[in-house]
Amino acid sequence: MSSSKERVAGNVAGYVDDRTGAAKWLKKNLTKVFPDHxxxxxxxxxxxxxxxxxxxxxxxxxxxxxxxxxxxxxxxYAPLSNVPMSAAYASTLHISFDIRxxxxxxxxxxxxxxLFMAAIVVHLLRVFxxxxxxxxxxxxxLIGVGLVTLGIVEGFLGYSLPDxxxxxxxxRIAEAILQAxxxxxxxxxxxxxxxxxxxHVFIPRIFMVxxxxxxxxxxxxITIHLMLVWYQKHTQYPGPGRTEKNVVGYPLMxxxxxxxxxxxxxxxxxxxxxxxxxxxxxxxxYGPYTPGQISAGSQPDWYMGWLDGLVRMSPPxxxxxxxxxxxxxILIPGLILxxxxxTGMALYPFIESWITGDxxxxxxxxxPRNVPNRTALGVMSLTFIMxxxxxxxxxxxxxxxxxxxxxxxxFTRIGLFTLPPIAFVIxxxxxxxxxxxxxxxxxxxxxxxxxxxxxxxxxxxxHEPISAEKAWTLxxxxxxxxxxxxxxxxxxxxxxxxxxxxxxxxMSQANAEQIQTPTETEAKELExxxx
Amino acid sequence: MSNELQKFSDPGLPEHIHxxxxxxxxxxxxxxxxxxxxxxxxxxxxxxxxxxxxxxxPNKFVFLPIMGDTNVQQALLGVGLAMSTFFIGMAxxxxxxxxxxxxxxxxxxHEFRSPESDRADFVATVKEQGxxxxxxxxxxxxxxxxxxxxxxxxxxLVLLRDIGxxxxxxxxxxxxxxxxxxxxxxxxxxxxxxxxxxxxVAQVLPELIPxxxxxxxxxxxxxxxxIRLRPEDFNLNAxxxxxxxxxxxxxxxxxxxxxxxxALYEQQTKHLxxxxxxxxxxVTRAAKVIFGPAARPLPQxxxxxxxxGYLVAKQPFTEPVGxxxxxxxx
Numbered sequence: 001m002s003s004s005k006e007r008v009a010g011n012v013a014g015y016v017d018d019r020t021g022a023a024k025w026l027k028k029n030l031t032k033v034f035p036d037h038x039x040x041x042x043x044x045x046x047x048x049x050x051x052x053x054x055x056x057x058x059x060x061x062x063x064x065x066x067x068x069x070x071x072x073x074x075x076x077y078a079p080l081s082n083v084p085m086s087a088a089y090a091s092t093l094h095i096s097f098d099i100r101x102x103x104x105x106x107x108x109x110x111x112x113x114x115l116f117m118a119a120i121v122v123h124l125l126r127v128f129x130x131x132x133x134x135x136x137x138x139x140x141x142l143i144g145v146g147l148v149t150l151g152i153v154e155g156f157l158g159y160s161l162p163d164x165x166x167x168x169x170x171x172r173i174a175e176a177i178l179q180a181x182x183x184x185x186x187x188x189x190x191x192x193x194x195x196x197x198x199x200h201v202f203i204p205r206i207f208m209v210x211x212x213x214x215x216x217x218x219x220x221x222i223t224i225h226l227m228l229v230w231y232q233k234h235t236q237y238p239g240p241g242r243t244e245k246n247v248v249g250y251p252l253m254x255x256x257x258x259x260x261x262x263x264x265x266x267x268x269x270x271x272x273x274x275x276x277x278x279x280x281x282x283x284x285x286y287g288p289y290t291p292g293q294i295s296a297g298s299q300p301d302w303y304m305g306w307l308d309g310l311v312r313m314s315p316p317x318x319x320x321x322x323x324x325x326x327x328x329x330i331l332i333p334g335l336i337l338x339x340x341x342x343t344g345m346a347l348y349p350f351i352e353s354w355i356t357g358d359x360x361x362x363x364x365x366x367x368p369r370n371v372p373n374r375t376a377l378g379v380m381s382l383t384f385i386m387x388x389x390x391x392x393x394x395x396x397x398x399x400x401x402x403x404x405x406x407x408x409x410x411f412t413r414i415g416l417f418t419l420p421p422i423a424f425v426i427x428x429x430x431x432x433x434x435x436x437x438x439x440x441x442x443x444x445x446x447x448x449x450x451x452x453x454x455x456x457x458x459x460x461x462x463h464e465p466i467s468a469e470k471a472w473t474l475x476x477x478x479x480x481x482x483x484x485x486x487x488x489x490x491x492x493x494x495x496x497x498x499x500x501x502x503x504x505x506x507m508s509q510a511n512a513e514q515i516q517t518p519t520e521t522e523a524k525e526l527e528x529x530x531x
Numbered sequence: 532m533s534n535e536l537q538k539f540s541d542p543g544l545p546e547h548i549h550x551x552x553x554x555x556x557x558x559x560x561x562x563x564x565x566x567x568x569x570x571x572x573x574x575x576x577x578x579x580x581x582x583x584x585x586x587x588x589p590n591k592f593v594f595l596p597i598m599g600d601t602n603v604q605q606a607l608l609g610v611g612l613a614m615s616t617f618f619i620g621m622a623x624x625x626x627x628x629x630x631x632x633x634x635x636x637x638x639x640x641h642e643f644r645s646p647e648s649d650r651a652d653f654v655a656t657v658k659e660q661g662x663x664x665x666x667x668x669x670x671x672x673x674x675x676x677x678x679x680x681x682x683x684x685x686x687x688l689v690l691l692r693d694i695g696x697x698x699x700x701x702x703x704x705x706x707x708x709x710x711x712x713x714x715x716x717x718x719x720x721x722x723x724x725x726x727x728x729x730x731x732v733a734q735v736l737p738e739l740i741p742x743x744x745x746x747x748x749x750x751x752x753x754x755x756x757x758i759r760l761r762p763e764d765f766n767l768n769a770x771x772x773x774x775x776x777x778x779x780x781x782x783x784x785x786x787x788x789x790x791x792x793x794a795l796y797e798q799q800t801k802h803l804x805x806x807x808x809x810x811x812x813x814v815t816r817a818a819k820v821i822f823g824p825a826a827r828p829l830p831q832x833x834x835x836x837x838x839x840g841y842l843v844a845k846q847p848f849t850e851p852v853g854x855x856x857x858x859x860x861x
Binding site: 032098101108296298313472517 | 536537538545584598599602605608618624628631635639640696697734748750795806810825826827854856859
């Protein structure tokens, strides 16, 4: 029965296809397969919170006045009546107290920003720990590193816009970092602020960057990021029937559309709920910015906290020579260390493939335990960031837990160097232990919990064999072998020498330290021997 | 040795297990009803949103546990919006999970690498088309193009020159001059030593020259903290001691680390603390750094009295205030 509805749909589709030839492309892509796993939602959360940021941000621009002109506040928030302030701060108060839903949108915008950064970071960790960045996905890794970097900047600019006492202090610190750059620092600061700090142009300038320049770059990068995911097809976790040559999952239409589209609304709902019930950045309590005042317990948003923590623990070192000053206490924690960390992160896929010599495509994800050194490196870096983050909240921690700032600083100063390597060693050991546990599970089966008393009085627990699917999932991965460096190859060409080759050989060897994956042969031998 | 061992083999995709709703029409009907209820909850949320926008007074606050004073309208708008979106999502996901076909499908992947012949063709094409432009032969064009493109890259730098003035000596100077009176902030009242008790602390600014206005740029460099101790508390060299007056000592309030206002004064220990990065300065020892990342003491302002008995600056600051910069000489 060809209903009239179907005929209309057919006509519309025909009209569009006559002009675009889209039918073939759409037919192919509507059945595109997407693997299903909870960890694949992390990137989705980042994407959806970006859309929420665009929507709520547009709402805010209708009333926000990006200006540092002095005005006298006359709005409905009585405690600040007749107080001189910038138009930016006054308009933020106006949005918060005199626009229906204004405070809600401000809080949704701020919560969505925190969620955006959190989702990006956790998504990045997922990609790192599962090896999803390997060939052919290095470009997407680089774009991702770009996005997280820009996200930090975008978030900082965003919470600076209201020009309140807290955020103005943050801008002051940013100005000091600019000013500390050798040779050109004072010039950069004066150019950025249109003269001496704070000036009257910085808020309008960062407003443009915050609402146009960076969101534009974000949109472009996110588009490329997703197009590459689309074109390269999603990675998948190893399991029965899943290979490097296929992709197993649900078709885009309808299951993936329903789940992913529905998930957008769920993320929106949760963000709106947070905006409704959880107060965030109550700028009316801080007062307007003036460089002569400050509030105690000044804290940046969480994704800036680790940088602040590094700055706080920095030893007071400055060099004064030849009539010039270099502030190592600002440059090292504020620019040099973050620069090294982010460069290392960006280059990691290339470093890993250089060590392993593996130039093949990878579409099956790694279980983190099967790549102990990478997993340990990730935990090591996280530990570094966490120690820094702890020190970023040292004043809050000190007052809440009755500790001295001095103790926290020395703990983090020493911990910053000692704890990451310890975390590396522990993580690697845990990975190898988990490999050992996998091996036991495959070879000896799982504990059934049933105890049997043998004729000789001995108690044994019955082990049940695991399923063929499970055995395959636990054993399908390859184990790297140490690259034979340092000896001539089969053609008699002498191996590369020098520090670089030695380093590579050493690391390749470390990668090969693994618990032997159990094989079916071993399993059968054991079976024969046991019973 | 490991080569001789037989690896486990891939058992292939496990058999599909049907859901209850796939086989039992009653269960499917129930799932359908659940989806409809979720959509209905979303609709209720939108009604809450519209209702609270129109009917709730914008300035009504209630005290709620944990949340504190809450604007009723903003909270209800938020709850309505949250419901209206969240339940659409839940409905779609529930629909997808219970009623849409959940058989996994398999698609093939293809290597991204183009066949060798295509790659060779590509290189050949680039070479051929490039040769048409004749860049290899026409070195004059190549060089002049390089110069032109390099120069055009300079134009944005030139055009951006006017985004700010040159710093000149602005980072090194403040409004304080010899004889500038210290005035209260806020209030702009001149200060006599008797106005300050021992242990007191006050934020002061330089007195405005009539006809001028105080800008935030001024405040950012001029803000000074005035602290009164007992004269015997000081542990200063003769010069710095001569900059105090009867136990009253003045320091720049702008942190020598990153420019925050050094606003926390601890009366017992006579320490000044910057809340940004916890740099701590000992007032009795000319604001020596005793903790934290600041590398230099807060600049001290020399004090004296004018003819009318008001506190004035004996001289300008002898060093730049605020965070370090390249041109700073000490």
